[in-house]
Amino acid sequence: MIVIPRYILIKENAIYQTTDILKKLNLKNPLVITGKNTKKYCKFDFDIQYYDEIDIDEFEVSKYYKYDSIIGLGGGRAIDTGKLIAYKLGIPFLSIPTTASNDGIASPIVSIRQPSFMTEAPIAIIADINIIKKSPKRLLSAGMGDIVSNITAVLDWKLAHREIGEEYSESSAIFSKTIAKELIDYVLNSNLEEYPKKLVKSLIASGITISIAHSSRPASGSEHLFSHALDHLKKEYDLKINSLHGEQCGIGTIMMSYLHELENEKLKGLSEKIKLSLKKVNAPTTAKELEIDEDLIIEALTIAHKIRNRYTILRHGISKEKAKEIAEKTEVI
C-alpha cells in the first residue's frame, strides 16, 4: 500500500494554518513532539513533549491514549521521534519541519537507529518558509547533501538490478534522480535567493519517492551506507562529533560518484559537479570541514557495505588502500 501525504503546504506563514489542517482532518487533540531550540515555534495550545526526554525503548503506549494525532515540529530527530510514536499508537502524524536538513520531513521512514524501518508517511506536511529560512545555515547546507545522495542511490539501485536482479522501478529512479539534478542545476546557476524553498520542495519530493518505491532505495545507496557507518563508529568510539546526516551523505556522494565514474566513462565529471554544488551552499566537502579524523573516514568506507543488506558500488567491501585512494582522489582527505 502506498501512503502519501494528503496536505502539503510549502509557503510563508504556513504554520498558522495548522489548526485549519487539523480541522480538515477531523483531529482535535494532537501531542506536539519538539526540541528545546524549536519549541518557540509551537504557537498552538496543545500538549508538548521534548523528543530527547522520550525513551523510545521504554515507551508506554497507554500514556498517550488521549491524543488523536502527533505533530513532529523541529529538525530530523524531533520529526523521526514523532513519526515513530504516531506509528506505535496507530494515529496520524503531521510533520512541521523547522529546517530542511533531510528528507525525513516527508518520508515514511524512521531512521533514529540503523537499520531504519518503514512506518507511514505524514498525513500532512506544513513547511513554513519563514521559519525554515531563518534556521541555522548549516542545517540548510546539510539538506543539499541528502539531495545529491539521490544521484548515487539511483546509480547503486540500477547496479543492483543489473548485477543481482534486485527489483527496480525506472519511474521511481527517474523521479528521484531528476529531483537532485534540478536542484544541482539551480544551485550552480543562481544567486540562491530561492534556495530554502527549492530545497524543501526537493526534500519533500524525495521523501515521496521513498513512499512510492516502498523502500529508501531511490534516496539511499552507498553514500548513506558511508554516513551510517560513520554514525556507528562515532557511537562505538564514543566520539563527540556533531556532524549532521546530510553533511555526511554529501561527502559520501562525492566519493561514491567517483567510484561509479571509475566504472562508467559516461559519468566522468559527476563527482566534481556534485562537489561544486555542495561548496556553493557551503556544505562541507572534506574530512577537515566535517571535523572528522581521516582514519575514521577510511574505516567507515571499509565497513559501510556491512551496515545493511543493500548491494551497491561497494559490493562486498573495499580495501583500506582503495578507501584511502578514493578519499584522496576526491580530496575528502
Ligand SMILES: NC(=O)C1=CN([C@@H]2O[C@H](COP(=O)(O)OP(=O)(O)OC[C@H]3O[C@@H](n4cnc5c(N)ncnc54)[C@H](O)[C@@H]3O)[C@@H](O)[C@H]2O)C=CC1
Ligand atoms: N526518516 C528519515 O527518512 C530520515 C530521518 N533522519 C533523522 O534525522 C536526524 C538528523 O536530523 P538533523 O535535522 O540533521 O539533526 P537534528 O534533528 O539533530 O537537528 C539539529 C539541531 O538543529 C536544531 N534546529 C532545527 N530547526 C531549528 C531552527 N529552526 N532553529 C534553531 N535550531 C533548529 C535542532 O533542535 C537540533 O538541535 C537523524 O538522527 C535521523 O533521526 C535523517 C535522515 C532521514
Ligand SMILES: O=C(CO)COP(=O)(O)O
Ligand atoms: O536517510 C534516508 C534517505 O535520505 C533514509 O534512508 P536509510 O534507509 O538509509 O535510513
Ligand SMILES: [Zn+2]
Ligand atoms: Zn538521508
